[in-house]
Amino acid sequence: MTQIDLSTPKLGRKRDHSRDADILDAALEVLAETGYDGMTIDMVAARAKAGKATLYRRWPSKAELVIDAVACMKKGAYSLEDLPDTGTLRGDLVALIKPHSIVDAEKKMKVMAGLISMLSRQPDLADAANAAIIEPRASVNRVLMQRAIDRGEISPESDIEALALISPSMASYRTLILKKPVDREFLISLIDGVIMPAVGLRARAS
Amino acid sequence: MTQIDLSTPKLGRKRDHSRDADILDAALEVLAETGYDGMTIDMVAARAKAGKATLYRRWPSKAELVIDAVACMKKGAYSLEDLPDTGTLRGDLVALIKPHSIVDAEKKMKVMAGLISMLSRQPDLADAANAAIIEPRASVNRVLMQRAIDRGEISPESDIEALALISPSMASYRTLILKKPVDREFLISLIDGVIMPAVGLRARAS
DNA sequence: TATATACGGTACTGAGCAGTTTCGGAACTT
DNA sequence: AAGTTCCGAAACTGCTCAGTACCGTATATA
Numbered sequence: 001m002t003q004i005d006l007s008t009p010k011l012g013r014k015r016d017h018s019r020d021a022d023i024l025d026a027a028l029e030v031l032a033e034t035g036y037d038g039m040t041i042d043m044v045a046a047r048a049k050a051g052k053a054t055l056y057r058r059w060p061s062k063a064e065l066v067i068d069a070v071a072c073m074k075k076g077a078y079s080l081e082d083l084p085d086t087g088t089l090r091g092d093l094v095a096l097i098k099p100h101s102i103v104d105a106e107k108k109m110k111v112m113a114g115l116i117s118m119l120s121r122q123p124d125l126a127d128a129a130n131a132a133i134i135e136p137r138a139s140v141n142r143v144l145m146q147r148a149i150d151r152g153e154i155s156p157e158s159d160i161e162a163l164a165l166i167s168p169s170m171a172s173y174r175t176l177i178l179k180k181p182v183d184r185e186f187l188i189s190l191i192d193g194v195i196m197p198a199v200g201l202r203a204r205a206s
Numbered sequence: 207m208t209q210i211d212l213s214t215p216k217l218g219r220k221r222d223h224s225r226d227a228d229i230l231d232a233a234l235e236v237l238a239e240t241g242y243d244g245m246t247i248d249m250v251a252a253r254a255k256a257g258k259a260t261l262y263r264r265w266p267s268k269a270e271l272v273i274d275a276v277a278c279m280k281k282g283a284y285s286l287e288d289l290p291d292t293g294t295l296r297g298d299l300v301a302l303i304k305p306h307s308i309v310d311a312e313k314k315m316k317v318m319a320g321l322i323s324m325l326s327r328q329p330d331l332a333d334a335a336n337a338a339i340i341e342p343r344a345s346v347n348r349v350l351m352q353r354a355i356d357r358g359e360i361s362p363e364s365d366i367e368a369l370a371l372i373s374p375s376m377a378s379y380r381t382l383i384l385k386k387p388v389d390r391e392f393l394i395s396l397i398d399g400v401i402m403p404a405v406g407l408r409a410r411a412s
Numbered sequence: 413t414a415t416a417t418a419c420g421g422t423a424c425t426g427a428g429c430a431g432t433t434t435c436g437g438a439a440c441t442t
Numbered sequence: 443a444a445g446t447t448c449c450g451a452a453a454c455t456g457c458t459c460a461g462t463a464c465c466g467t468a469t470a471t472a
Contacts, residue, residue, distance in 0.1 A: 012417025013469040019419095035323040037243035040459060051420040056461065116322040116382055117241035126385050134383060159399030165376065166400065170368075172383065173375035176322055177340060179332050193365030194372065198404035218447025219439040246429060257450035262431065 015058070023048045023055060027069040032110035036066060036118045063118075067125050070115065073108065074132040080143055089148040089201065093191050096140065097184050106182060108133045109175040116176070134172070138164045145199070154199040163198055166190065221264075229254045229261060233275040238316035242272060242324045269324075273331055276321065279314065280338040286349055295354040295407065299397050302346065303390050312388060314339045315381040322382070340378070344370045351405070360405040369404055372396065 026047035030039045041062055045052045059065040084095035112133050119126040141164035148154045167190055171182045180186075196202065232253035236245045247268055251258045265271040290301035318339050325332040347370035354360045373396055377388045386392075402408065 010417095011415070011471050013419075013471095015418060035243075035326075037241075037323060041461080042459080045420090049420085051422090052460095053421085053462085053464095054419065057418075062460070112383070113322055113326065116319055117243060119383070119385060120241075120319065123385070126383070130383060134379075158403070159395070162376075162395060162399040165379070166372065169376050169379035170371065172379055173340075173371070176382070177318070177325070177332070177336060177378065179325060179329070189365070189368060193368040194400070194404055197364070197406065198400055200403065216447095217441055217445070219441095219449075221448065222439095247431080248429080251450090255450085257452090258430095259432080259434095259451085260449065263448080268430070 019048070019050065019054075020058065021072070023050060023058070024065075024069040024072045027065055028073065028111055031066065031069065031114040032107060033114075035114035039066075039114070041065075063122065063125075066115075066118075067122070067128055070111070070125065070128045070132055073111065074136070080139065083140060083143060085147075089144060089153055089199065090191060090196055092144045092147070093141075093195065094188065096144075097187050102183065102187075105137070105171065106175070109172060109182070112172065113176050134168045137168045141165075141167065148199070154201060158199045163195060166194060225254070225256065225260075226264065227278070229256060229264070230271075230275040230278045233271055234279065234313075234317055237272065237275065237320040238313060239320075241320035245272075245320070247271075269328065269331075272321075272324070273328070273334055276317070276331065276334045276338055279317065280342070286345065289346060289349060291353075295350060295359055295405065296397060296402055298350045298353075299347075299401065300394065302350075303393050308389065308393075311343070311377065312381070315378060315388070318378065319382050340374045343374045347371075347373060354405070360407060364405045369401060372400060 023044065027039075027044045030043045030047055034043070039062075041052055041055055044065070045055055048055075055065065059068065084092045086092050086095055112129060115125065115129050119129065142160055145154070145158065145160045145163060149156045149158065149160075167187065170190055171187075174180050174182050174186065229250065233245075233250045236249045236253055240249070245268075247258055247261055250271070251261055261271065265274065290298045292298050292301055318335060321331065321335050325335065348366055351360070351364065351366045351369060355362045355364065355366075373393065376396055377393075380386050380388050380392065
């Protein structure tokens, strides 16, 4: 998005943009492991098996590289089309809990942890992080709950906006601050102990 | 807690420990404004109108100073004795929302934001931060909900443990990631849109 | 083939900062 | 008063790191 591209590269060797993804992935890894301030350009270059100069040929600064890396995380999120549709809200919510999605969410949360300190200094990064990490999950919850309203399973008065944010925010709190794992058990207890009661359903309603 | 104090200071000028609080407060301010990595000892010393050497005479390192500063935040928290007792759960929860407590919580959250990146490197800091910032509020919620169960207002099956964490975690999510204010309106909507429905009460109850 | 550009690698520059030292003065003990 | 320790201020040391410059090599155009 914020790549360097100042005019007329006609002659000579062309930039190998297929490496961009490797570099951005390496940046995300280092970001998750050390945080923004602990992350160095040399670490990222080494991880991507690239030269430091190569990174600076493509991004003007460390900050821009990180912003691009975070924005790129957005890909691979849930597509709103192929969501589970089990017929019940609880069934849908539980169906979202898959080993793959747990690991993916954990990775994203570690990236988020590394970004927090930057968010107040770079407001656009806050937007990018929210759009890439939190919003996709909240959005899925909103859709599933709206479906439940449409089919008459839960009250249309339910505060979808607030309820959709519960699992992302509880998960981020648990990862960022408590440093405890967000596992299947925790997510189920959230569904049965908070979400289901809040929409007026009992847990056993499959 | 981790202060320097190696033996036998008998003669000469005595260390003025009344300044400790000023220095720790200054550290918290800088921490909230710039985050751990952006914070420098010189900033803290200047803010506290103290010499840098004075800080190093009292704490062995920047990390120890911060740990002490965070631990000191714990004071000033709610005492579990003088909690509101309005007779209804909603009344109690709403009574907790006072201008003072909002400002106080906001300040603490900004400190937390500055600490996040450190928490994985310093596990004891994670405990201190949780004990000083999150736990006091969660603890209050637990007590109020337990009272509601005891007086038969809500079901004893309510998942107090999870519900007590909702407002702290939603507030931290909102501050740390969304960068939106945690104001009275938001807290009320949390009570009426999530907590009350989840314990089986309607919002208008008191 | 000649020219131009990207590549990985390494060395360099300049700034910022944790932590130390030094100093003149102030405060306490005897 | 003499001796001791603390104080704030400022200079200093050593290291890390963002960003730049340069190298020999690889790959593209003409």
